[in-house]
Amino acid sequence: MPLIGDPVVPEPVTEQVEDVEAVLPPIPVEVPPHVQEVHPPARRSIRERRPAISSDYEVYLGESDYDVGHIVDPVTFKIAVSGHQNDLWWDAMKDEMESMRLNKVWELVELPEGCRPIGSKWVFKTKKDSKDKVERFKARLVAKGFTQREGIDYHETFSPVSSKDSFRVIMALVAHYDLGLHQMDVKTTFLNDDLAEEVYMVQPEGFKSGHSEQLVCKLNKSLYGLKQASKQWYLKFDEIVTSFGFEENKVDCCIYLKISGSRFIFLILYVDDILLASSDLALLHECKQFLSKHFDMKDLGEASFVLGIEIIRDRSHYTLSLSQKAYIERILERFSMLGCKHGDVPVLKDDRLSLSQCPKNDIERERMKDIPYASAVGSLMYAQVCTRPDIAFAVGLLGRYQSNPGPNH
Template sequence: MEAFQLSNHFHFPWPVNHTSLSPDGKLLVVVGDNPDGMLVNAQTGKALAAKQQEWRSAMSTEFNALIQAGTWQLVPYSPSMNVLPNKWVFRIKRKPDGSVERYKARLVAKCFRQQEGVDYGETFSPVIKHSSIRLILAIAVSFGWTIRQLDVQNAFLHGYLSEDVYMQQPQGFIDPQFPTHVCKLQRSLYGLKQAPRAWFSCFSTYLEDLGFTASQVDTSLFVYHSGNIKLYLLIYVDDILVTGTHADHITTLITNLSKLFSMKDLGPLHYFLGIEAVRSSHGLALTQTKYTLDLLHRTNMTDAKPVSTPAATGKRLSLTDGTPLHDGSQYRSVVGALQYLTLTRPDISFAVNQVCQFLHSPTNVHWVAVKRILRYLKHTPTYGLFYTPSNFKLTGYSDSDYAGDPDTRISTGGTCIYLGTNLISWSSKKQSGVSRSSTEAEYRQLAYTAAHVSWFRTLFRDLCIPLQSPTLWCDNISAISLASNPVFHTRTRHVEVDYHYIREKVVRKEIQVAYVCSQDQLADIFTKGLSSYRFHYLLPKLPVRARPISLRGGGGGG
């Protein structure tokens, strides 16, 4: 056992524990026993962190922030208290190019001992929807607005607790005058079940005091509208984006937020939620290149032979294909990583949706399908969305592959929604039930798409931006007739009433439904594996493309 002095008042004992690697390869060091979540007990020795000044400095910075914020007060221990343990977690935060940005230490309470009704109640906290993020970015690009990125340091510490929560003194910082006392938490702490909710409540209340209003359909989007001034703020836990009509008002907002919260202004948008954003005079490129390359390295696919499409043409996976894998943990880990990659890669959505259906019992055939996606990523590591200035016409494409699932005969539906030429939302998923005809399958998907378009219409009202009646494009004339005709046809009596919701929207002229030939059906890429020719015909229409060479390795723009 090693020990060292962190200050004149606190002595830190370092029992041997472990370090570990997260799925994305970042070093994580846990101080304390029984690590949670993705941390793996590697038994390699906690003394590694103790010997490095970077980690020691990070710990001191975190502890001082906790004390300065008045996170707890020391009180005598009582046997009736439910005292929570804690642990130190260290993480290396990296820049998009992989270089070290900073060493970060965090004191985390262990919530597994919390008791509902005793030391926690409500726990739900909203986060911004990814489609909302893409919509706001598309709007900002079209108007030429500045997009600023903020990070709230020790965000969860700003929330106040309404329950009595007690915790052990943090290891290494036990007060020698009161060694048996425990911490009575005044503010929330990372790891507590109610911490996200307490932080969001505190932050949203302050925004409302500044004149912001939460969106009705996405409560993590806040809108300020006064005269010709519009400001939009999006919050994802402790990561924040701000954009709007006037750059000086954005600066004023950041200054006001910094008065109450420990706010770090990261400048123009460049790296948000693992997404690399590069602004140029032509538009905004959104990619996950580093994430893709890290995934290929982690799966030993860096030198794999590339392919031009992510899924085999006309091939549907089945539960009975192949031999079950002896250990499906790697399969589930890689598929989970691929799901996150679909945030900027709609081109792999159908293929990823296919392999996600076999997480409970993957086979060697399913694993081959996963490796095909990885081989496609090897061929296209710099691909992503590219947003350009465009109009505010909302357009949706709806398509369905009738009875495509070989096991259940459930149809796969595809949806993509554009704001002008910019793709802001898409979906590739199995429908909720078996359809008796291709018309019914198409009609179900049309109703699903209409619901999403209606959601965007409501969001536009919250943003105080006028929007003309959206258009839905479908390549099935019978489904269009059902959607446009208010008469209840006898052949649709078996269709759930919910799906006739689209008729009301069409009658009220809130949505227009129009025919598009199958050749120009953009949602086709979300319903089946396509030939190389067909796939690459639709790809630039999403638009998914390689990030321009002139933008690679560059920083964010205003």
């Protein structure tokens, strides 16, 4: 892999411009004329080779994907309860179990003959704010959905989320029409959905019932990690909000609009994060009350930080800025690039990557160990899709080389 040059140290974006897709055209591969050799060359396909970034490429952001800080969270239950922050993690797990109890997620039963329970696991996450400060400790009970069997434990699975293009369009409307912009968080997203299939799960580690350890959890509601969890949550949410008068966008199914006379309100859904943009504060609060009535919601007030993106508003000048400064500083730290130099253009149009730029000695190879190529490109790609379309050409160049390393790209 070629060495990654000094990237641009980003500044907060002050104006939003149209996204630039780093979609690369297919690379045709021609079959060389037949040449007789003692050892015939490997057969090469005459089909078109597709680039890594396809035309329908879309980033689906997991909760931990944008928070790549230096804090190392526990990866197992034993590590969490034996570390110096064990009290904090125990409290977080108790909160999660209380949510399970209140939502009646499961009931303890004898495992029916012929059935196989799926496993469960604790996932720990240190939540941070836009200033990179620790906000809270979160423990989530996750089902080991990878052991589910299609047609038995689930039938269909999908996870629609609003696109970054839609997000930027709504932000432009918010700035232009001076809309009120608030944020809400669904505390127990997947616990709101009834489960159609019969699914059994082993009892959570550390919280097994003393007198009934042989029993298993018969899931009444969806749980994080189940293959059908995202689908069930989306269908439930769509049913509820459409009953309130919201209409789903035909292009982006996670964008909703409600019009009431001369008033209107947009709702943007990204799994468990909800943005509300309204021309009328009374309608906005009415919508908040409706959502809180049907789901366990956390009102975060005026939106300032969502999905790792900081929202900076100056309502007196009708401006709105989107910045990923904290995120980009964390990925620079992660890939040992905090000391890199500033530059107006990260790569020139005629620049090419080639095998000649790959590490040639032990020193260069040792340096590249600190920069996993695919992870670095993926991190840059998320920044490009969200707020930095100006680096689309450079990221596309890196992605193209990654998909097909060759003599000259």
